[in-house]
Amino acid sequence: MTGGTMVCPVILFYKYVPIADPDAFAAAQRLLCTELELKGRLLIATEGINGTLVGEERSVERYVAELRADSRFSDIEMKVSAGTPATFSKLVIKVRPEIVALKAGPEIVSDHDNHLSPAEWKKTIEEDPDIVLVDVRNSYESTAGKFENAVVCDIEQFRDLPDYLGRLEHLKEKKVLMYCTGGIRCEKASALFRNRGFKNVFQLHGGIMTYQEQFGNEHWLGECFVFDRRMTVRVDENLVHISRCAHTGVPSARFVNCLHDLCHRLVIVDEEAEAKNPDYRLCPECLASGLTSDTAVYKRPEPAV
Numbered sequence: 001m002t003g004g005t006m007v008c009p010v011i012l013f014y015k016y017v018p019i020a021d022p023d024a025f026a027a028a029q030r031l032l033c034t035e036l037e038l039k040g041r042l043l044i045a046t047e048g049i050n051g052t053l054v055g056e057e058r059s060v061e062r063y064v065a066e067l068r069a070d071s072r073f074s075d076i077e078m079k080v081s082a083g084t085p086a087t088f089s090k091l092v093i094k095v096r097p098e099i100v101a102l103k104a105g106p107e108i109v110s111d112h113d114n115h116l117s118p119a120e121w122k123k124t125i126e127e128d129p130d131i132v133l134v135d136v137r138n139s140y141e142s143t144a145g146k147f148e149n150a151v152v153c154d155i156e157q158f159r160d161l162p163d164y165l166g167r168l169e170h171l172k173e174k175k176v177l178m179y180c181t182g183g184i185r186c187e188k189a190s191a192l193f194r195n196r197g198f199k200n201v202f203q204l205h206g207g208i209m210t211y212q213e214q215f216g217n218e219h220w221l222g223e224c225f226v227f228d229r230r231m232t233v234r235v236d237e238n239l240v241h242i243s244r245c246a247h248t249g250v251p252s253a254r255f256v257n258c259l260h261d262l263c264h265r266l267v268i269v270d271e272e273a274e275a276k277n278p279d280y281r282l283c284p285e286c287l288a289s290g291l292t293s294d295t296a297v298y299k300r301p302e303p304a305v
């Protein structure tokens with residue numbers, strides 16, 4: 001082993017499928033993941049499973065085989081990317097009301113009838129001039145990377161989408177092509193859009209991760225935000241950097257949380273810029289409100305004894 005970092009596969013997966021006893025299923029998953037020394041996050045609900053796990057290659061392979069041996073998950077799709085043992089610090093398995101929280105009411109269930117494969121997606125955006133791409137991820141995610149010409153949503157979290165949708169009314173008659181990281185959010189967002197009167201809605205099957213496995217950076221700009229310590233993943237070939245330091249505008253894809261704990265918003269801050277000005281550890285809004293790195297409220301490290 002060199003450099004102390006071993007490349008471990010990270011798997012990202014979900015499936016909307018009824019799980020009658022989520023607590024019992026979560027307990028069984030906890031046993032399996034612990035035995036295989038996997039780390040990451042699993043959310044389990046009566047509507048299905050949503051997971052990201054990292055581990056040694058053989059353990060990850062065994063996990064996938066065990067999961068697919070369960071007839072409910074025999075066809076579950078896996079998106080695989082490169083990680084390290086440090087991609088996640090621990091294993092967290094939770095039972096939740098939803099596998100991705102939209103909180104739009106029980107009438108919004110996942111849509112399965114309007115998926116476009118990555119190849120269909122690419123063909124459509126190349127050939128149909130009347131489409132509009134809608135990025136249904138959080139705003140900080142789309143600052144790291146997005147499809148060319150995509151409409152981005154100014155939301156901090158997915159459950160802000162139902163309220164935000166009023167601002168997309170002008171797209172109601174358009175052919176809307178929506179995407180997210182792995183597809184899980186689109187299945188609900190699609191149902192929400194249609195429920196609100198959008199007639200012509202399509203979603204990218206398998207999300208950005210599956211698209212980039214096949215088409216790399218074609219029609220894609222920047223990096224793809226991920227919810228683990230890597231913060232972003234990218235395809236290096238023909239990469240177009242679009243993300244910028246929130247303070248200085250220099251190209252950077254380094255995400256940090258705003259120093260002020262009451263804010264904690266994710267922002268992109270260039271490392272050199274922060275080294276020169278410690279106040280840049282605050283987000284622009286907190287900085288503009290007059291806070292400094294001295295007056296921000298955060299847990300300071302214990303003084304060394």
Ligand SMILES: [Zn+2]
Pocket residue numbers: 258259260263264265282283284285286287
């Ligand atoms: Zn802030």
